[in-house]
Amino acid sequence: MLPAACDPISNSQVGSYGHRIAGCQWNGDGLLLMRVEVFAGLGSSRTSPLPLDYVLSPSGQSWPITDIRYPGEVNFSLRSNLQGLLKQP
Numbered sequence: 118m119l120p121a122a123c124d125p126i127s128n129s130q131v132g133s134y135g136h137r138i139a140g141c142q143w144n145g146d147g148l149l150l151m152r153v154e155v156f157a158g159l160g161s162s163r164t165s166p167l168p169l170d171y172v173l174s175p176s177g178q179s180w181p182i183t184d185i186r187y188p189g190e191v192n193f194s195l196r197s198n199l200q201g202l203l204k205q206p
Contacts, residue, residue: 130159131157132158132160132161134158134161135156135164136153137154137156137166138151138152139168140152147175148172148173148174148183149172149173150170150171150172150173151171151172151173152168152169152170153168153171154166155169168189169187170185170187170188172184172196184196
């Protein structure tokens with residue numbers, strides 16, 4: 118189990134209690150999209166699966182992760198967000 122993070126608004130601690138690979142598929146650009154469900158919650162008996170999409174780019178014998186996406190209503194991309202932060206003065 119990873120250390121719990123404290124939410125500064127609700128003062129609750131959420132931890133991760135495991136994961137599972139829910140599926141993989143190739144996209145048209147030669148990238149592998151891997152859906153991982155992370156089981157997180159206030160305790161090991163009170164978890165919910167939170168989906169993460171890992172984007173892997175096969176290169177020889179390695180499979181580097183090129184992006185982590187948080188699907189859902191917001192559809193957050195870690196790569197795009199970090200690139201945006203680097204462009205700020």
